[in-house]
Amino acid sequence: MNEPLEYTGKYQPTPAEIEQQGIYPYLPSGDLIEAVNLAIAQQRPLLLEGEAGCGKTGLAVAIAYEFTQKYLKGTTRQWxxxxxxxxxxxxxxxxFYRYNCIKLFRENQLFESLNSLEKSIDPLELEQRINRLKESRSYREWGPLAEAFQQEDYRPIVLIDGIDKAQIDFSRDLPLEFDEMVYKVKETGEIIEAKNKPIIIITHNNKTPLADDVLRKCFYFYVEFPDEERLEEIIQLRFPKLNRSQNQLIENAIACCLEMREIIQERPEGRPPGTGEVIEFIGALLQKPVKQAQISLENLPEQIALLGTLIKSKEDRVFYQNYE
Known part of the structure; x- marks a missing residue:
């Protein structure tokens, strides 16, 4: 495929796709769209930072969905x-791969047992087991990067989620693979070389510093919590076809969430609710009759279970409940 790839953020799943496939709308900012397209054009990974729940992991899925709709329309293929x-x-x-040494060891043991009972074992079955033991590739299982490297028709999208959780040598060695796009399986001698350079999205929660090499190789973008207007758009896309009273409920709920964020941000170790948690909170409210949900909103500090959709620590909950 020679057509230049471009992400617009304009392709959103239908209500049926949301319900049946669990594909959710994603409403990126104009700056984020530009960052994605720069990373695609320059063939460099895009490193996303931001609060937990701000939508970092959803971006890669949104790009894959749009490219499927835009470039593979009329086919049964998925990007x-x-x-x-x-x-x-x-x-x-x-x-790239895992080599199943345990499986190899167990089959070796089984082969020795079968070999000692050769006369009572079907010769064809014995031959198949011997051939499998000789073929080292049968114990090699491809990982997500190797699978992506082997995509011949399109530039695959790879989401590397939560790089801050890895050991320091992981983020130090990863940039080399961005440059070479080739990897050797030492047990089999196979060479994995990218047929199309992947579009790589990396998420980082800013809990631990990254190696300088990673930062140099990537485009960097900090995903901000959306302003009130964009948050309303996101919620409307996620929960379409609501009646007037439900829309009023959502408006009140968003105001409540924004106020909660301001309160918890005053606590030095506070973790304010992110976009994902606001969506979860509103989804929980919409499960209730509107009048009951409004009462829950008015008395939110006392709604311990409902608060659990937004606040993820006892310290933050107590701080919010006692705030004056």
Whole structure:
């Protein structure tokens, strides 16, 4: 595909897709759209920072959805998208492959047992097991980066989620792979080389500093909490076809959430609710009859369960409840 790729943020899922496929609307700012397109054009990763729940992880899915609608319309294909969740135990190699040594060991043990009982085992089954043990590739399992590297028709989208959770050597070594786009499987000798350079989105919660090499290789963008007008647009996209009283409920709920954010931000260690939590809170309110939901809003400090959709620590909840 030779057509230049461009993300606009204008393609949003239908209510049916939201309900049936769990694909949610994503309303990026103009600056974020520009950052995405710069990263695509310059073939550099896009590093996203921002508060938890501000929508960092949803961007990659939104780009994949738009590219499917825009460039693959009329086909049954989906734009290639790969998700790599980072944990404290993640190794760089895991993005490319895992070699199942335990499976190899167990099959070796089984083979020895079968070999000792060769006369009672079907010869064809025995031959198949021997061939599998000889073929080292059968114990190699591709990771998300290797899967992306093997996409021939389109530039795949890769989300590397939560790079701040990895060990320091992970973020130090990752930039080398951005440059070379080639990796060798030491157990099999296979060479994995990117057929199309992936569009890489990296999320970082700003909890730990990143290696300078990562920062140099990436475009950087801080995802701000949306202002009131944009937040209303996001909520309307997420919860379409509401009646007048429900829309009034949402307006009151948004005002309440914005006030809560201001209060919790006064606490030095406070974690104000992000966009995702506001959406969850409004979804919980809409499960109730409107009059009951309005009463819950008016008495929100006493609504312990409902507060749990917005506030994620006891300290923040107590601070909010006792705020004057």
């Amino acid at each position: 290639p998208y790969f998700f790599w969740k980072i944990t404290s135990e993640t190794r760089l190699q895991d993005g």
